[in-house]
Amino acid sequence: MTRQIRLVQMGVGTVGRAVIRLVMANRERWRQQCGLEIQYVVLLDTQGGVIDRNGLSDDEMRVALTAKEAGQSVAEAPLGEQTNAANALQPLSDLHDVVVIDCASGDGTAAAHLLALRQGWSCVLSNKAPLALDQQRHYQLHEAGGARLWYEATVGAGLPIISTLRSLLTAGDAVHEITACASGTLGYITSAMMTGTPYSAAVRQAHQLGYTEPDPRDDLSGLDVARKALILARTFGRRIDLGDISVEPLMPTLDSSLGVEEFLANLATADAAFAARVSHAQRAEATLKYIATIPAEGAVTVQLREVPTASQAGSLSGPENIFVFRTREYADNPLTIIGPGAGPAVTAMGVVGDVLQAAAQ
Amino acid sequence: MTRQIRLVQMGVGTVGRAVIRLVMANRERWRQQCGLEIQYVVLLDTQGGVIDRNGLSDDEMRVALTAKEAGQSVAEAPLGEQTNAANALQPLSDLHDVVVIDCASGDGTAAAHLLALRQGWSCVLSNKAPLALDQQRHYQLHEAGGARLWYEATVGAGLPIISTLRSLLTAGDAVHEITACASGTLGYITSAMMTGTPYSAAVRQAHQLGYTEPDPRDDLSGLDVARKALILARTFGRRIDLGDISVEPLMPTLDSSLGVEEFLANLATADAAFAARVSHAQRAEATLKYIATIPAEGAVTVQLREVPTASQAGSLSGPENIFVFRTREYADNPLTIIGPGAGPAVTAMGVVGDVLQAAAQ
Structure with a gap:
């Protein structure tokens, strides 16, 4: 049949x-x-x-x-x-x-x-x-x-992210908060920064390796991660629009009319500021990750944050993604899925x- | 309808x-x-x-x-x-x-x-x-x-373990190796040992907290983990029986006719040997975990192993489980699922x- x-x-x-x-x-x-x-x-x-x-x-x-x-x-x-x-x-x-x-x-x-x-x-x-x-x-x-x-x-x-979320909800669980490093590209860049590569060089490397979109601003703007956060939030029932999400771009404010090469050439203006954040994180035994936070209620945010180096998110390497589901049934120890979240x-x-x-x- | x-x-x-x-x-x-x-x-x-x-x-x-x-x-x-x-x-x-x-x-x-x-x-x-x-x-x-x-x-x-494995296989992927800490009970005991609790005291704590079966030998024998390893192995097509799995029990060899209390009272005979393994792991910046290893071919094993403290498995806390799928499509960076793997x-x-x-x- x-x-x-x-x-x-x-x-x-x-x-x-x-x-x-x-x-x-x-x-x-x-x-x-x-x-x-x-x-x-x-x-x-x-x-x-x-x-x-x-x-x-x-x-x-x-x-x-x-x-x-x-x-x-x-x-x-x-x-x-x-x-x-x-x-x-x-x-x-x-x-x-x-x-x-x-x-x-x-x-x-x-x-x-x-x-x-x-x-x-x-x-x-x-x-x-x-x-x-x-x-x-x-x-x-x-x-x-x-x-x-x-x-x-x-x-x-x-990675089984949407299916896991849907299964939890169908079985009667309720989301408290989802946190995620949901961009392999930005994961690569933040990992490189933490090992001493200046921000502008890390972006250029990611661009040369094909990890970024042809115009790296499509990744650095945070829009791609914000869309993923929106999709997760709507999947568990939040009424929310893209514009409701607070997004910290991982790039300096530059003239948006610049071409890609000009944009890349101007990135070094942000190196000192990012280096200061790297140092701050290192002093706190933390590492910088670009993290989407999607609580059951309140602000959905997408931003560069310090996470403890000894945590699961802190031990992510390069382009790996992590999704952490804290729910009523997974309140003390969350359900966590880790792996490459991009690639054809x-x-x-x-x-x-x-x-x-x-x-x- | x-x-x-x-x-x-x-x-x-x-x-x-x-x-x-x-x-x-x-x-x-x-x-x-x-x-x-x-x-x-x-x-x-x-x-x-x-x-x-x-x-x-x-x-x-x-x-x-x-x-x-x-x-x-x-x-x-x-x-x-x-x-x-x-x-x-x-x-x-x-x-x-x-x-x-x-x-x-x-x-x-x-x-x-x-x-x-x-x-x-x-x-x-x-x-x-x-x-x-x-x-x-x-x-x-x-x-x-x-x-x-x-x-x-x-x-x-x-945790979505079987469904993830089945999805990978259905979509055409092929397992290279699954490794797992698949017992919350043994996770709790090994974590306690790594923080200085003697083996016998760790077992007794887990027993008192209700983390073990009424007879803790049902966990310590490794049989529960071996059954899970068998189920995973068969799910991806290995022809294997429980007796084919090499299992290292997490307990000393004692007279099997002992009652539960007598068994617990005799566990201290193994404290020195486990303490030596804890020290060895610490010197190697590693931590002891009870790990099932299920390769595509060759021996399926269930044993106490040293894993780097800085790894995902090394950063597990207490009773959490971890399942690491290395497959043709997840070869460089595995697909990893972490969370509590027990509880009604x-x-x-x-x-x-x-x-x-x-x-x-």
Whole structure:
């Protein structure tokens, strides 16, 4: 007894391609072990897509992947066409068991999620932006089918963060506070600073290693962490918007019109201030970490904080994430999850885990 | 649209009673939020049970709980009858959507699991013993319905250990090695030893605090940890029996016919040897932990080991558990879960989480 699942994927960047490879490598096993026949029907990027409601063949998928890897859009691949999500999804409206995967970036895909959920389809996101829109959009999504909205990979990549939080809540537990180092990039930078690397050099290293976004301000602004904090807070029922979160950027205030190279060149102006904070932490047998604090009530904050070197968070190395759940049942000793919270392969595992859960619903 | 789930529970000890209370406190919410109508039909202990295929009322449940808390058997409660699992389950064989919960101890419930799975029912265990039987029994269970066999609470209580391992495997990852401090009791004892408490005094403290089983040898023998190691190993596909695991008991070899008090009185004979190991660890800036090591291939071991004080495992406090998953995708930085891995309330959360997953299948 097999069940046919059709995949629509928006976003074919590094994470999106890792998802496709993982699906193609495992689908035969899922067919045998879980009775799931998984098939792509749409692959979209911002320019267009390849679409076949009867299922894209492995060859067609590979051709589209090759085009993306060569820097082309999916629309430029053989069989590709210029289109957008609305036009691509509309002709599929009679299909059941469709899972829409969003590995894009930016909130341009939000309308497609609403459409998908209202049709009874499931949505699986690694893209945080559509989940960080205002509360009205948030409740629209949830009314359209919150139980079919999956987003493990938006927080902690492949680490079981959202699933753990949801399990606790479903079993009747109540969150007191979640604290997290939820950015591998900022973890790398703060770790480097604590071992003596000046702030500006640490940022430049992270940029050169590809740990930051192409424009490192996207990480240093704290927006990425704030979005994760928002997603966690909303998951346990807080009514909150991105603007309600108090965010301390991990960078000096500079002219926002600067290009990336100019921005990097100006960072040394902040070195002395960060060095002073490093010294202060060291004197207190503490270490600096960029920490999101999400209490059950009161201010949600994202800021550079001192944590004891001997604590679990203090012993994190480099790009690792940590999520600490203090709840009614885990009040004295919290439930803590540690591991790499970024990277295409583990993010793809988070996405695929959700796809399989959605398929089993 | 509601779905009716019937619960059969074997074992009404501290964990069993916590499960019942959690179910009774949350079932109205599950009805509203998940469309699940959850009702007990059988409550069994080793003497007998209360049984009503049309559902036990809340009052009937409370009466049975009260009897157990007063030290009586369920059979002695009003409406209770002397029976065994086979006789209690047989008249239910025409029912669907039955979940058999095993919060008993010992492997006497194994036959009931096989019966239940073969009828298409689900089984949820906090009881490790039936899963630690020989491989033939293991494969019998899995052939009868491995996908309907849930056992999150057998390892790490409410911590998401089994679910995380299963998710990694389903998404296509491969385990390299799992290491774990999987006994809160032995964690408490080793932590106390590292802060200067003699071994015998640490054991006595743990016994007085109720952290050990009534007979502390059940913990100190390492059998409890070995069973957890076996369950983890089998979950990721190793063909292994309990006897294949190399176990170092955390106690001296004493006449096994000693009573508990005599046993405790004789423990001081081991103090000097353990003190020497504590000193050795301290000189190496390490700490002693009782660690299960489960590699993809080769010997599975359960033993007292030195780990660096500065490591995640080294910074564990008292009764906390740690589980470290090194896999193909988490090779450089492992996926680590830390938290209290024992206690009736969190164990009940693990059981109930599984019941809800089983119900959603």
